[in-house]
Amino acid sequence: MRAKEPAGRAEIARSCGLSVQAVSNITEVLENDGLLRVVGQKTGVRGKPATQYSINPEGAFAVGIELRPDALICAILNLKGECIYKARVALDNAAPDMAIPAIESAISLAITTSNRDRVQLLGVGIVMPGPFGVSSQGAHDDAILPEWDGVNIQQVFEDALKCAVIVENDATAAAIAERVTGVAASIDTFCFIYFGTGLGLGVITDGHAQRGAFGNFGEIGHIITQAGGTQCVCGNNGCLETYASRLSAKRSLEEHGINLPDGFAMETLLADENPVLLDWIETASTHLSQAISILENIFDPETIILGGAMPDTVIDAFIARLNLPVGSVANRENRTIARVIGGSSGRFTAAIGGAAMIIHNTTTPSLALYN
Numbered sequence: 001m002r003a004k005e006p007a008g009r010a011e012i013a014r015s016c017g018l019s020v021q022a023v024s025n026i027t028e029v030l031e032n033d034g035l036l037r038v039v040g041q042k043t044g045v046r047g048k049p050a051t052q053y054s055i056n057p058e059g060a061f062a063v064g065i066e067l068r069p070d071a072l073i074c075a076i077l078n079l080k081g082e083c084i085y086k087a088r089v090a091l092d093n094a095a096p097d098m099a100i101p102a103i104e105s106a107i108s109l110a111i112t113t114s115n116r117d118r119v120q121l122l123g124v125g126i127v128m129p130g131p132f133g134v135s136s137q138g139a140h141d142d143a144i145l146p147e148w149d150g151v152n153i154q155q156v157f158e159d160a161l162k163c164a165v166i167v168e169n170d171a172t173a174a175a176i177a178e179r180v181t182g183v184a185a186s187i188d189t190f191c192f193i194y195f196g197t198g199l200g201l202g203v204i205t206d207g208h209a210q211r212g213a214f215g216n217f218g219e220i221g222h223i224i225t226q227a228g229g230t231q232c233v234c235g236n237n238g239c240l241e242t243y244a245s246r247l248s249a250k251r252s253l254e255e256h257g258i259n260l261p262d263g264f265a266m267e268t269l270l271a272d273e274n275p276v277l278l279d280w281i282e283t284a285s286t287h288l289s290q291a292i293s294i295l296e297n298i299f300d301p302e303t304i305i306l307g308g309a310m311p312d313t314v315i316d317a318f319i320a321r322l323n324l325p326v327g328s329v330a331n332r333e334n335r336t337i338a339r340v341i342g343g344s345s346g347r348f349t350a351a352i353g354g355a356a357m358i359i360h361n362t363t364t365p366s367l368a369l370y371n
């Protein structure tokens with residue numbers, strides 16, 4: 001239905017290989033549950049007009065929560081994947097005993113504010129920066145959430161929220177958001193470089209998100225782009241994240257006595273052509289260019305998307321300054337889409353991705369069916 005709507009029963013039966021009778025029974029149940037609705041009649045060449053069905057956007061909804069060290073972001077998507085609510089709540093402390101009650105009340109407020117009934121809640125997608133379960137990295141890394149190390153995150157939230165819960169890292173969730181509601185709706189294979197507190201990577205191949213064995217796929221922040229370079233919190237030297245992340249921008253500016261409280265401040269500095277920020281963007285772009293050519297040669301994506309919690313103007317500034325290697329499988333003449341593009345969903349991307357994962361898991365066996 002997601003791929004074909006509006007559609008009649010015979011049409012659905014043909015496309016999924018079920019009998020018309022089976023499809024009639026299923027559509028009746030879904031219509032009674034308010035998940036499908038009749039949107040009209042279609043008159044064919046012969047026979048009686050066929051009733052046309054469509055997904056009822058009001059029939060159910062999903063909540064996405066992104067937990068960051070200093071804030072939580074909450075988003076609601078309706079059954080059609082449209083964002084109907086988004087909000088940011090500042091957090092003093094993202095440890096479980098503080099964050100869980102804050103998340104519970106943020107969800108209650110979101111449901112009330114958007115006039116939804118809790119019985120229509122399909123589930124909650126919890127999005128957190130990875131890596132998960134790597135305590136040797138977690139102990140000294142201010143880019144992630146060390147208090148959550150060793151916590152069975154899914155179980156804890158299922159118990160607290162009493163609904164279905166999916167847990168995903170922020171970069172993969174953001175990639176799914178771009179796939180379901182953003183610029184990648186018609187792109188089957190792409191990489192998404194996600195600017196969160198640190199730097200992450202989501203990869204969608206043939207419509208499927210890559211997860212890795214431990215849910216830690218795509219820790220791109222800690223690939224080394226400068227041998228013997230800047231000391232990183234992970235213990236390496238010269239990691240990409242030390243050159244091209246919000247934290248690295250904050251550090252570079254602080255070294256010159258400039259405070260960077262949030263993304264808006266960064267936008268203002270860029271608009272004012274602040275030389276320290278422009279220097280940082282130049283350096284970050286050099287390191288991003290290297291990382292991008294690595295991704296191109298490994299994953300052969302249709303494009304690479306830059307997005308997340310970085311102002312659009314800064315993303316555009318990166319893209320304008322990229323110096324992409326000529327020797328890349330992506331450097332071909334018949335491209336229909338640029339090698340690197342900006343994402344669409346902004347700082348709410350990961351939270352929207354959390355909700356999109358729930359909608360996706362509920363309604364389709366495979367992301368590829370969005371084609």
Ligand SMILES: [Zn+2]
Pocket residue numbers: 221222223232233234235236239241
């Ligand atoms: Zn590192």
